[in-house]
Amino acid sequence: MMSPNLFLLYPFYFYGGSNMRRQWSLKTVSVRLVDFRKTSEMGGSNMRRQWSLKRVSVRLVDCRKTSEMVDSSNCLLSGSGLSPGEADQHLDNEKKTTKLLKKHQHRHTGEKPYGCDQCGKKFARSGTLVIHRRIHTSEKPYGCDQCGKRFSQLGTLITHQRIHTGEKPYGCDQCGQRFSQLGTLITHQKIHTGEKPYGCDQCGKRFAESGHLVRHQKIHTGEKPYCCDQCGKRFALSGHLITHQRTHTGEKPYGCDQCGRRFAESGHLVKHQRIHTGEKPYGCDQCGKRFAQSGDLVKHQRIHTAEKPYGCNQCGKRFSQSGNLITHQRIHTGEKPYGCDQCGKRFAVSGPLVRHQRIHTGEKPYGCDQCRKRFSRLGTLITHQRIHTGVKPYGCDKCGKRFAVLGNLVRHQKIHTGEKPYGCDQCGKRFALSGHLITHQRTHTGEKPYGCDQCGKRFALSGKLVTHNKIHN
Structure with missing residues (x-):
């Protein structure tokens, strides 16, 4: 039986002896050469080239550190019955086989012989180096035929095109939710398992995704290597810079196929679509309450744990949400970033601005289902309803x-x-x-x-x- 670790020359099959040693060797064996280029039938009187026995030298390759078959179609054949042209072709094939084997063995040795001449980063495969160099050259050879957006890697283009096609080939076997990327499915499944394999070596906090750990660690280092060339604002993550730059360009590449609303971030589109589907994939393991967004679940869970991780460096007051801390700090700074475009009045928080603008518009979005009276504020409606309930x-x-x-x-x-x-x-x-x-x-x-x-x-x-x-x- 042919060994699974032999590297053979297409279009030939080899039937070797059972006493072949499992190592690199040159061994003369009797083999049958079947030329499939001339016929697809292994027998019959009408074959153009008949079966024959030839004595040839066969180089046997056995990678004893793995059972993985290296994808090769090359082997050295030499000896009687080969024309000079065939011998040269087989010599070229032998060189290709040796090259493929060396690439494969880099997986075991950890060797990275290919280095980037721009930043010095090293790689085990030359193809990976080629892709890496596009970071420096900004080359994006793969273009989307739907929207024209370009990518440095073919796989990234294929994933992007699923935005247009709506294809979601990866499904969760726990809840049935489907995803366009395998990595997104793997991350999602950690919601069900609770697995958080990535831990911060500074504070011990654990994460389900390696990217979240990387982002978290920049809290400790304060590193912000990515800078906006429009306003000079700096960011810890390249993705945050790309998203920020859309505030300058106004670009909103992600559109909802239900209502047409467009978003600057894909994550915002995903969250928005849950309004249409009613999906609430995130559940509290304490009380069972479910949420459409993971961030809302994290905030909710602090009700049970009483955790207040965000502290004011002016007065020491602590908060369960970072947004509440930011709002609180405006008491100390006096900052009022939200201004009314009708009268110029300014507010420290966006919510009061929204309520204030209803004075100008006359909008009263909250209606009482008992008497149909309408109100500009939800709190005022709740108070009004106590007239009916007596609470x-x-x-x-x-x-x-x-x-x-x-x-x-x-x-x-x-x-x-x-x-x-x-x-x-x-x-x-x-x-x-x-x-x-x-x-x-x-x-x-x-x-x-x-x-x-x-x-x-x-x-x-x-x-x-x-x-x-x-x-x-």
Whole structure:
């Protein structure tokens, strides 16, 4: 039986003796030469070239460190019955065989004979070096025929084209979710297994993906090697730089096939598509609550662990979310990065800006399902609905009186404390509530902001206007 470790010359098959030694050797053996270029039948009277026995020298190659078959179609044949041209061809084939064997053996020896003349990085295979050099030359020979985007590697192009075709050949056998890349499937499956094989040697934190570990380690080193040539901002990861540069170019290469909305990042598209599918692949192992995004699950789990990993370096206050820390630090810096384009008022947080802009637009997106009254803020709707339900969640610890609104409880408690922190700068009279001070100051200014739309009469207090309107009704 032919050894699986022999490197043979196509189109010949070899039937060697059983006493061949498992090592490099030149051994003269009797072999049958079957020329498949002349016929595809192994027998029959109509064969153009008949079977024959020739005595030839066969070089046997045995890689004893592996059972892997090296893909080769070459072997040295020499001896009687070969023409000079055939002998030269077999000599060339022998050289190719030796080269392939050496490449294969680099896997075992760890040898990396091919070095980059730009950065010195070394590789076991010349083809890998060729691909690596494209980092320095920016060569991208492979182009997408759909959108024109170009790539340095053929495999990256094939993966990219699945964005256009929607092909997802890799499926999870646990939940059925499908992926366009094998690596994404492997990463996803760690959600089910909980495996985190990559650990930080600085703080011990573990990660399911090696890339996440690399990103995390830059927290310790502070390294930011990638710089934006437009604004000079620096980044720890090349991918973050590429994404950032889209803020300058406005490029949004990823589009939703359901609603057409486009995104600058593929991850944002994936998250967005879960709005359409309702998919929530991330589940809490404590309470079972499920989430569409892994980040939301991480934040949620801190409710159970009480972990607050983000600390303010000004006052020491700690937070469970990095975004909350960033917002908090604006108290110390006074930064208000969000501005209203209608009136110029600025805010430290984006949420209050969104709510403020509804003053200008009149938008009231939150509606009561009991009375159809609409509100510009979700919190105001929740408070309003307590009129229908009778819920009063806030109780006074002095007298037990309960309130539907937290602010009403705070005002009530000042009855017990006698606190009047708000003073009038005209007459010195003091008030427990800021709203009462504002109302009082109208006695000095004569301001009457509330007007009747029936007769035009104006009032300093909204309650007086409500009473007046009953005359018309």
